[in-house]
Amino acid sequence: MTDFKAEKVRWSSDQEGTWLSFLVTNHAAARNYAESVERPQRVSVKEWREKRSLDANGYAWVLINALAQHYGVEPEEVYKQNIARVGGFEIFPVREDAAERWAHIWGSKGLGWFTRDLGPSKLRGYVNVACYYGSSVYDTKQMSTLIDRLVDDCKAVGIPTETPEELARMKEEWA
Structure with a gap:
């Protein structure tokens, strides 16, 4: 499982369908994740809370x-x-x-x-x-x-x- 902190959320539509986009803070991790996806993904979204120390x-x-x-x-x-x-x-x-x-x-x-x-x-x-x-x-x-x-x-x-x-x-x- 991969966690990303999303600062903003946006949606859009085009000929492929509806997109849900997130502005994330870790550019490299987001890119690596997106480039490694080969099969459909299960996506869950919840409010960000820092993990406790x-x-x-x-x-x-x-x-x-x-x-x-x-x-x-x-x-x-x-x-x-x-x-x-x-x-x-x-x-x-x-x-x-x-x-x-x-x-x-x-x-x-x-x-x-x-x-x-x-x-x-x-x-x-x-x-x-x-x-x-x-x-x-x-x-x-x-x-x-x-x-x-x-x-x-x-x-x-x-x-x-x-x-x-x-x-x-x-x-x-x-x-």
Whole structure:
């Protein structure tokens, strides 16, 4: 898969059909891609968001470990509590007899991928299950929210964090 950042979008029509054109920032990559296409392509377009920095994930885990040590719990518990607070989840109706298996399958995607049973669904024989996404798929905004919450929690119990200036600098790099 190839990703391009499109600054502008335009369409046009000619004798061949309708064209959707993108003004991209990486000229060489766009040219190489266009020249290598030999078969029809599947095209998906979505709003551009910068991928989060690995530094963001590293700093989140510094904070998570500090909070876990403070409270005497496992870091995974702090992580999952904060994943739930950020709120990246979908609700799915799942057959009652398959809910445990569904939780296992969903959870196999990673540490932050967990489920919560919300009780009976409108559908007979089903329960509603909240399925949380781990931070591995968070965009910059979601990761920033996660870190803000962790920083607030650390400050509330006297755990030192980066200075506001350093946090602002890191967030600018993530944006």
